[in-house]
Amino acid sequence: MNPLKHSAPVAVLAVSIALAALTALTACGSSxxxxxxxxxxxxxxxxxxxxxxxxAPSPGAFxxxxxxxxxxxxxSAAPKRIVSLSPTxxxxxxxxxxxxxxxxxxxxxxxxPGVPKTTLNGTSPNIEAIAGYDPSLVIAAEDTGGxxxxxxxxxVPVLIEPAAATLAAAYAEIEQIGQATxxxxxxxxxxxxxxxxxxADLKKAGTTHSDLSYFWEVSASPxxxxxxQTIFGEIAGMFGLKNIADKVATAASGGYPELTEExxxxxxxxxxxxxxxDPGDGGQTPAIVAARPGWAGLPAVKNHEIIALNDDVAxxxxxxxxQLVAAIAAAVESASAASAAS
Amino acid sequence: xxxxxxLGAAAVVLIAAALISAFVGAADxxxxxxxxxxxxxxxxxxxxxxxxxxxxxxxxxxxLPRIVAGALVGGLLAITGAGYQGVFRNxxxxxxxxxxxxxxxxxxxxxxxYLGGLGPDVVxxxxxxxxxxxxxxxxxxxxxxxxxxxxxxxxxxxxxGIAVGLFLTAAQTLVLQxxxxxxxxxxxxxxxxxxxxxxxxxxxILPYSAVSVTVIMLHARYLDVLSVGDEEARALGIRPAVVRxxxxxxxxxAAASAVAISGLIGFVGIxxxxxxxxxxxxxxxxxxxxxxxxxxxxxxLADTLARTVVAPSELPIGxxxxxxxxxxxxxxxxxxxxxxx
Numbered sequence: 001m002n003p004l005k006h007s008a009p010v011a012v013l014a015v016s017i018a019l020a021a022l023t024a025l026t027a028c029g030s031s032x033x034x035x036x037x038x039x040x041x042x043x044x045x046x047x048x049x050x051x052x053x054x055x056a057p058s059p060g061a062f063x064x065x066x067x068x069x070x071x072x073x074x075x076s077a078a079p080k081r082i083v084s085l086s087p088t089x090x091x092x093x094x095x096x097x098x099x100x101x102x103x104x105x106x107x108x109x110x111x112x113p114g115v116p117k118t119t120l121n122g123t124s125p126n127i128e129a130i131a132g133y134d135p136s137l138v139i140a141a142e143d144t145g146g147x148x149x150x151x152x153x154x155x156v157p158v159l160i161e162p163a164a165a166t167l168a169a170a171y172a173e174i175e176q177i178g179q180a181t182x183x184x185x186x187x188x189x190x191x192x193x194x195x196x197x198x199x200a201d202l203k204k205a206g207t208t209h210s211d212l213s214y215f216w217e218v219s220a221s222p223x224x225x226x227x228x229q230t231i232f233g234e235i236a237g238m239f240g241l242k243n244i245a246d247k248v249a250t251a252a253s254g255g256y257p258e259l260t261e262e263x264x265x266x267x268x269x270x271x272x273x274x275x276x277x278d279p280g281d282g283g284q285t286p287a288i289v290a291a292r293p294g295w296a297g298l299p300a301v302k303n304h305e306i307i308a309l310n311d312d313v314a315x316x317x318x319x320x321x322x323q324l325v326a327a328i329a330a331a332v333e334s335a336s337a338a339s340a341a342s
Numbered sequence: 343x344x345x346x347x348x349l350g351a352a353a354v355v356l357i358a359a360a361l362i363s364a365f366v367g368a369a370d371x372x373x374x375x376x377x378x379x380x381x382x383x384x385x386x387x388x389x390x391x392x393x394x395x396x397x398x399x400x401x402x403x404x405x406l407p408r409i410v411a412g413a414l415v416g417g418l419l420a421i422t423g424a425g426y427q428g429v430f431r432n433x434x435x436x437x438x439x440x441x442x443x444x445x446x447x448x449x450x451x452x453x454x455x456y457l458g459g460l461g462p463d464v465v466x467x468x469x470x471x472x473x474x475x476x477x478x479x480x481x482x483x484x485x486x487x488x489x490x491x492x493x494x495x496x497x498x499x500x501x502x503g504i505a506v507g508l509f510l511t512a513a514q515t516l517v518l519q520x521x522x523x524x525x526x527x528x529x530x531x532x533x534x535x536x537x538x539x540x541x542x543x544x545x546x547i548l549p550y551s552a553v554s555v556t557v558i559m560l561h562a563r564y565l566d567v568l569s570v571g572d573e574e575a576r577a578l579g580i581r582p583a584v585v586r587x588x589x590x591x592x593x594x595x596a597a598a599s600a601v602a603i604s605g606l607i608g609f610v611g612i613x614x615x616x617x618x619x620x621x622x623x624x625x626x627x628x629x630x631x632x633x634x635x636x637x638x639x640x641x642x643l644a645d646t647l648a649r650t651v652v653a654p655s656e657l658p659i660g661x662x663x664x665x666x667x668x669x670x671x672x673x674x675x676x677x678x679x680x681x682x683x
Contacts, residue, residue: 221535222535261538263654293540
């Protein structure tokens with residue numbers, strides 16, 4: 001038996017199976033695309049029926065064009081299905097009152113409680129998985145993995161709201177997310193409220209503490225810190241505090257330099273702020289810091305001024321920023337009292 | 343004579359490196375005070391150093407343990423490399439080739455991603471276990487491969503080690519993918535660092551280091567015999583398989599101890615034994631102790647640079663060992679070849 005005679009029909013069969021499979025896939029693809037519109041119109045009726053609620057987006061503001069780090073983004077109508085790939089953006093959305101429009105958030109978004117958490121990932125986004133939620137707006141912290149370009153092909157606008165480096169930038173993101181979702185007025189209210197809380201804390205704790213130095217611990221072993229060029233440094237600087245990491249404020253470190261341990265100890269900081277105290281995020285508690293070899297003599301350790309900040313509040317620069325400011329204000333007050341007593 | 347000279351020179355370099363390292367650092371301690379404080383530690387010498395309590399803590403709790411840890415880690419990495427090279431009769435082998443580094447990396451990554459809540463000691467322990475497991479799996483795979491196959495056992499073990507290493511590295515990447523938030527932490531660990539080295543860490547690994555180094559040293563003569571061939575070794579009453587298994591186990595323990603303190607530091611295990619051979623000849627009775635002394639001195643110097651060049655910031659030590667080590671190594675290769683020919 002000639003094997004060649006045998007293999008020719010097999011090859012033809014294989015090719016036709018492959019072609020059939022491709023055709024089926026294409027059909028699936030187009031049907032998925034066309035079925036999207038009835039699905040979304042069905043859902044839009046749900047939102048319309050809920051429009052009596054005070055949280056309904058104001059339709060008059062659309063279409064709107066906002067300027068982001070990746071260029072101008074035009075949103076034609078109030079987005080009804082929002083996907084957030086950034087925990088900060090999620091907090092911003094809910095604070096602005098856009099919560100009811102949010103259909104999915106990424107796996108790290110966990111505040112406020114009850115957000116529609118999914119397995120979506122903001123640092124290595126899967127465009128198909130995001131598209132599966134049929135979004136009318138996607139918000140992310142970074143344009144990675146072809147996110148913006150990929151979703152553009154599907155006609156989905158993407159807002160990139162990167163980690164804010166200043167309070168002003170954090171406010172601007174809250175405002176922009178408000179505008180893009182039809183909640184500009186509530187966003188302004190949120191920002192005014194934040195400003196008022198922060199101003200009150202500044203007034204209470206005082207803004208002239210240049211005699212107090214602090215070490216901001218981002219991570220231990222090796223020790224990463226934050227300089228005054230970061231949002232943390234900006235907030236601490238509003239109280240007049242001196243940052244021991246500022247000596248290494250090189251452009252290359254992006255405001256987050258690595259410090260050698262003996263420099264930290266020799267700088268004798270009066271306050272140590274920990275943003276690595278969550279069990280899953282370093283687990284560095286004040287007790288562990290105090291027990292580090294050579295650290296016992298530091299003013300911050302002696303006066304118990306090792307402040308375990310809520311890691312999430314400290315790492316998400318959104319509507320909970322006043323909580324971070326309040327925690328720093330409390331530390332400043334007690335450290336100031338301790339240094340006056342000694 | 344030349345061998346004794348080489349050992350003496352390596353010891354002098356190590357002591358000099360440690361002394362230099364003790365006097366420099368981001369904290370800018372007064373050298374006179376440091377000298378007085380160090381001299382004050384010598385029994386029956388009583389000197390007041392003039393160091394403030396904080397400066398005293400910087401010197402004795404941060405700088406000195408880091409120097410000692412650097413010497414210990416460097417010595418262990420170098421003697422491990424030399425030991426593996428003897429076992430496999432291949433000058434390009436070290437812990438990295440045998441699944442030890444990849445296993446340690448996987449262990450540390452699992453600890454950082456999943457076990458972060460169990461306290462700061464989890465990562466070194468996991469790295470230690472992972473390193474031993476990596477070599478264990480590689481050895482097992484090698485044994486299975488060589489009993490079923492027709493190739494010689496040593497080459498199969500080496501190939502198995504490389505395959506296991508690649509597999510474990512892939513597993514490590516997969517675990518890391520589950521939690522991209524800790525990428526920086528894991529990356530720092532993979533690059534290696536002696537930041538945060540403490541007396542407690544040194545004392546924790548000292549017993550394992552002592553046992554493993556002793557075992558490796560005691561096998562120096564057998565490694566010399568193995569270097570002429572397994573047949574000859576058998577004729578002299580040595581069982582090559584037993585020697586190999588013992589030395590590999592001891593090297594795995596030594597490397598795991600080093601990795602637990604410092605994370606992964608490449609290069610030391612390859613270049614230091616090479617330089618030792620170039621300087622003092624191929625006998626493992628000299629190469630092993632010379633590698634240990636040389637590795638210790640080299641890593642102390644490298645770490646001194648790592649923590650001072652960009653002070654008060656730091657460089658990853660792996661960057662320093664390769665940036666300085668690679669050109670120095672090429673220079674040594676060139677120089678000695680010219681002499682030999």
